[in-house]
Amino acid sequence: MALPTWIAVDWGTTHLRAYAIGPEGVLADAASEDGMGQLARDGYEPALLRLISPWLAPGRVTEVVACGMVGSRQGWFEAPYRTVPCTPLDSASLVTVPTRDARLKLRLVPGLRQDSPADVMRGEETQIAGALAVLPGFDGVFCLPGTHSKWVQVSAGEVVSFQTAMTGELFSLLSSQSVLRHGMQGDGWDEQSFRNALSDAISRPERLAARLFALRAEGLIAGLSAASARARLSGLLIGIELAAARPYWLGQSVALIGAEGLCATYARALAAQGIAARQLPAAACTIAGLSRARTPKVSA
Amino acid sequence: MALPTWIAVDWGTTHLRAYAIGPEGVLADAASEDGMGQLARDGYEPALLRLISPWLAPGRVTEVVACGMVGSRQGWFEAPYRTVPCTPLDSASLVTVPTRDARLKLRLVPGLRQDSPADVMRGEETQIAGALAVLPGFDGVFCLPGTHSKWVQVSAGEVVSFQTAMTGELFSLLSSQSVLRHGMQGDGWDEQSFRNALSDAISRPERLAARLFALRAEGLIAGLSAASARARLSGLLIGIELAAARPYWLGQSVALIGAEGLCATYARALAAQGIAARQLPAAACTIAGLSRARTPKVSA
Numbered sequence: 001m002a003l004p005t006w007i008a009v010d011w012g013t014t015h016l017r018a019y020a021i022g023p024e025g026v027l028a029d030a031a032s033e034d035g036m037g038q039l040a041r042d043g044y045e046p047a048l049l050r051l052i053s054p055w056l057a058p059g060r061v062t063e064v065v066a067c068g069m070v071g072s073r074q075g076w077f078e079a080p081y082r083t084v085p086c087t088p089l090d091s092a093s094l095v096t097v098p099t100r101d102a103r104l105k106l107r108l109v110p111g112l113r114q115d116s117p118a119d120v121m122r123g124e125e126t127q128i129a130g131a132l133a134v135l136p137g138f139d140g141v142f143c144l145p146g147t148h149s150k151w152v153q154v155s156a157g158e159v160v161s162f163q164t165a166m167t168g169e170l171f172s173l174l175s176s177q178s179v180l181r182h183g184m185q186g187d188g189w190d191e192q193s194f195r196n197a198l199s200d201a202i203s204r205p206e207r208l209a210a211r212l213f214a215l216r217a218e219g220l221i222a223g224l225s226a227a228s229a230r231a232r233l234s235g236l237l238i239g240i241e242l243a244a245a246r247p248y249w250l251g252q253s254v255a256l257i258g259a260e261g262l263c264a265t266y267a268r269a270l271a272a273q274g275i276a277a278r279q280l281p282a283a284a285c286t287i288a289g290l291s292r293a294r295t296p297k298v299s300a
Numbered sequence: 301m302a303l304p305t306w307i308a309v310d311w312g313t314t315h316l317r318a319y320a321i322g323p324e325g326v327l328a329d330a331a332s333e334d335g336m337g338q339l340a341r342d343g344y345e346p347a348l349l350r351l352i353s354p355w356l357a358p359g360r361v362t363e364v365v366a367c368g369m370v371g372s373r374q375g376w377f378e379a380p381y382r383t384v385p386c387t388p389l390d391s392a393s394l395v396t397v398p399t400r401d402a403r404l405k406l407r408l409v410p411g412l413r414q415d416s417p418a419d420v421m422r423g424e425e426t427q428i429a430g431a432l433a434v435l436p437g438f439d440g441v442f443c444l445p446g447t448h449s450k451w452v453q454v455s456a457g458e459v460v461s462f463q464t465a466m467t468g469e470l471f472s473l474l475s476s477q478s479v480l481r482h483g484m485q486g487d488g489w490d491e492q493s494f495r496n497a498l499s500d501a502i503s504r505p506e507r508l509a510a511r512l513f514a515l516r517a518e519g520l521i522a523g524l525s526a527a528s529a530r531a532r533l534s535g536l537l538i539g540i541e542l543a544a545a546r547p548y549w550l551g552q553s554v555a556l557i558g559a560e561g562l563c564a565t566y567a568r569a570l571a572a573q574g575i576a577a578r579q580l581p582a583a584a585c586t587i588a589g590l591s592r593a594r595t596p597k598v599s600a
Contacts, residue, residue, distance in 0.1 A: 073520075081521065117510070118517040118524075148479070148513060164517070165509040166478065173473045178466065179448070206505035209537075209544035210417070213448060213464040217418040220373075221381065237509075244509035 001027055004055050006063040008290040009048070010283075011070035012123060013037045013147075016047060019287055020055045026287065028055065036069040044076035045099055048106075056103045065290045067109040068123035071095065081113035081120060084159045088112070088129040089293045109293050112159060119164050123286075124150050127257050130288030131280050132157065140253030143277070145266045147172075149241055151248040163248060165241040175233060180212065183219030188227025197232040198269050201239020211236055238269050249275055258282050301327055304355050308590040309348070309366035310583075311375075312423060313337045313447075316347060319587055320355045326587065328355065336369040344376035345399055348406075356403045364406045365590045368423035371395065371408040381413035381420060384459045388412070388429040389593045409593050412459060419464050423586075424450045427557050430588030431580050432457065440553030443577070445566045447472075449541060451548040463548060465541040475533060480512065483519030488527025497532040498569050501539025511536055538569050549575055558582050 004020035004027055011017075014035040020028040034047035048064075056062055071079035079095040094107040111122030124144050132138055132154070144150040147168035153160045175184045201208060215232060218224035242249070254270060254277040256263040263279045270277045304320035304327055311317075314335040320328040334347035348364075349356075356362055371379030379395040394407040411422030424444050432438055432454070444450040447468035453460040475484045501508060515532060518524035542549070554570060554577040556563040563579045570577045 113517075113521050115521070118514050118520075118522050120517045120520055163510050164513040166512050167509065169478050173477060177473060177477065178469050180466075205508070206540070206543040206546075208505070208508065209465040209467065209541045210463050211544075212466050214418050217413075217420045217464070220418075220420055221413050221415070222418050240506070241509045243506040244511075246506075 001055075003057055003060070004028075004062065006065065006294060007052055007055060008287050009052075009064055009066035009070075010123065010126075010286045010290075011036070011066050011068040011075075013069050016051060017283070018048075018051050019283075020052070021287070021291070036072065036075050039076075041076065044070065045101065045104075048104075049101060058103070061103060061105050063294065064104055064106045065094070065109065065294045066106065067126040067286065067290060067293070071108040071110060072122055077108060079108040079110040081111050084112055084114045084161060086112070086159060087157055088125040088132070088154075088159050089289065091293060091296045094293060107294070109290070112162070114162060117163070119162055121150055121152075121162060121164070124152070124257075125159070126289035126293065127282060127285040128152060128154065128159065128289070129292050130285035130290075131255060131257055133288045133292055134280065134285070135255065135278075138253070138255065140255065141248050142255050142257055143245075143249070143266060143270075144257045144282075145262050146258055151245045153248060153252075163245060165244060167237050167241045171234060171237050174212070174237075175230065180215050180229070180233065183216060183224060183229045184226050184233070186226050186230075188225070188230065190225065190228040190231045193228040194231035194235040194265075195268075195272065197235025198239045198242075198272065199235075201236045202243050202273070205240045205243040208236060208240055234265070235269075238266065242269060242273065249273070254278070255280055257285050301355075303357055303360070304328075304362065306363040306365065306594060307352055307355060308587050309352075309364055309370075310423065310426075310586045310590075311336070311366050311368040311370035313369050316351060317583070318348075318351050319583075320352070321587070321591070336372065336375050339376075341376065344370065345401065345404075348404075349401060356401075358403070361403060361405050363594065364404055365394070365409065365594045366406065367409040367426040367586065367590060367593070371410060372422055377408060379408040379410040381411050384412055384414050384461060386412070386459060387457055388425040388432070388454075388459050389589065391593060391596045394593060407594070409590070412462070414462060417463070419462055421450055421452075421462060421464070424452065424557075425459065426589035426593065427582060427585040428452060428454065428459065428589070429592050430585035430590075431555060431557055433588045433592055434580060434585070435555065435578075438553070438555065440555065441548050442555050442557055443545075443549070443566060443570075444557045444582075445562050446558055451545045453548060453552075463545060465544060467537050467541045471534060471537050474512070474537075475530065480515050480529070480533065483516060483524060483529045484526050484533070486526050486530075488525070488530065490525065490528040490531045493528040494531035494535040494565075495568075495572065497535025498539045498542075498572065499535075501536045502543050502573070505540045505543040508536060508540055534565070535569075538566065542569060542573065549573070554578070555580055557585050 008019040017031040077097040152162040308319040317331040377397040452462040
C-alpha cells in the first residue's frame, strides 16, 4: 500500500476509527474499541499508534486530523468549543496536540456549543461540514440519530442552533438494564408496533411515563412478544424525540446523517409525519468533513 | 423476647423485611438484601430462615404472611394475580407455599392485574389494604412513589384502576449509569431547581427529550451544580409522571404511601398543583395490610 497523504480519525466515546487517505481517496481503514471511555490520558497515543503505525514511515511526518470526544476535557487534549451561530468547521481553530512520536502531526477539530438553551456537540460538526460538501447551499435541518441524537438547523453555511436528545442511550439503558429487559431478548422487530407507538408518542407525549411500564405488564399478562416490545420502546422514544424536535423538522428540508439502519428507521418515522428526509452515510460525511477541516478556508 | 403470634414479611426485588408480631403489635423486626433479584428458587427458604429463625421455636408452627415479588413467577412460588376491579386483598386467595422447615406455615398475598391498559402490582395491594384500615371509607387515589410508582383509584373499598410509572428506576439509571452521572455526584438538592423543572415538565411534557441532555450541557459550559442537576432530573421525571397521571389526581383526594422523604417530595410536587395530599408510612401500611390478609373477611 502507498503511504497516505494524511490520516482521518473519528474518535468517540466507545470507538476509534482511522482512515488512510491518498490522492484518490481512502487507501485503508482500521477500527478499535479504544474509545474515550476506555482510555486514561496517557493511553491515547499508544491506542492511536496500535491502529495507524502500519501507515507511518521512519523519518516521515504524517498529518492526522481527528474529531469527536478525543478533544473533550476528559479526552486526550482539550479543543475548546466554538460557539454557534458559526460555520461547522474553521481550519484556523484546529488544536495541535503534542505527541511523543515525532512521525505524528496531530490536530483536533473543536466541537460546538450553544449557550441558550445549553447544548454541545463533538464530532457531529465534522459530519455536518462533510454533508455540506455533498449538498452545497443546503438550507434546512440535519438530524444525526444515535446515542445522543442531534437536530441541527443550518442556514447560509452556518450552524444556527441545535438540540440533543438522549434517545439511543435511553433505549440502551431501558432495553438492557431496566425491568423492561425481561421482555426484550433477541433482536426481532415488529414494524406495526413501532408505527403505532411512534404515532401515540408524537401525538400524546405526556403519556410516556404511563406507556413504558405497560411493555412489562403486557409481557406478563398479555403475551407481548419481544419483537413487539423492542419496536414499541423504540417508537415511544423516537416519538418523544420527534415531539420535542417539532420546531426543527416541521415544514423543513431534513437530511439524516448516520448508520444506515438507524437512518432508515428515522426516515420512516419522519415519513409518517409527511417529511421526506434524505439519508447520508456517516463515515463518508466524517471523512469529507475532516478533509475540509485540514484545508484553509480560502481554498475550500 | 416473647415468641410472635405471626410474622409479617415484605419481600421485594431488592429487599427482604420481616416483622415479629405479638398481641400488642410489632415485637421485633429484621431486614436483609436478599431480594428476589439476588435469589434462585431454592435460596428463598434459607434467606427467610436466616432472618426469622430467632423467632421460631422447636415443635411450634409459626404463621408467616408475605407480600411482594416473592409471589411472582420468578419468585419463590407463584401467587396468581387477582384482576381489578376488586378489593385489594382477599384472605381466601392467599397461596400456601410448601416449606422444608416444618416450623413454617407460609402464605403469599397475590398481586393485582389490570387488563386494559395492561398493568400489574405486587406488594402495593397490601399497603393499600393497610391504608384503608387507617382511613376507612377512603374514596380517592393512592400514590405509592418509588422504583415503579403506582397511582391507584379506590372506591367503595375496591381498587378500580391503576397506572405505573418507572420514575424511580429512570432516575436511578440516568443519575448513575448515563452520561448525566458526570454532573450528579453527591446527594445535594436545590429545591428551586426541582420546582422549576417540575413545573416545566408538567406544563410542557413534550419537551422532555430536549431537557435531559441540557443537564449535561449546562454542567459542561454553564457550571450547573450537582445539587441543581439532581433536583432538576427529579423534577423532570416526577413532572412527566404527574402529567401522565393527571386523570388520577386532578380534583381528587390523594394519599401518599411510601418512604418519608420521597413522599414529602411528591407532596410538594402535588401541592404546587393545588393538591393537599396526606402521607402514610409504608411499613405501617404493609403490616396493617398483611394483618388484614390473614384475617378472614367476615372478621375484618
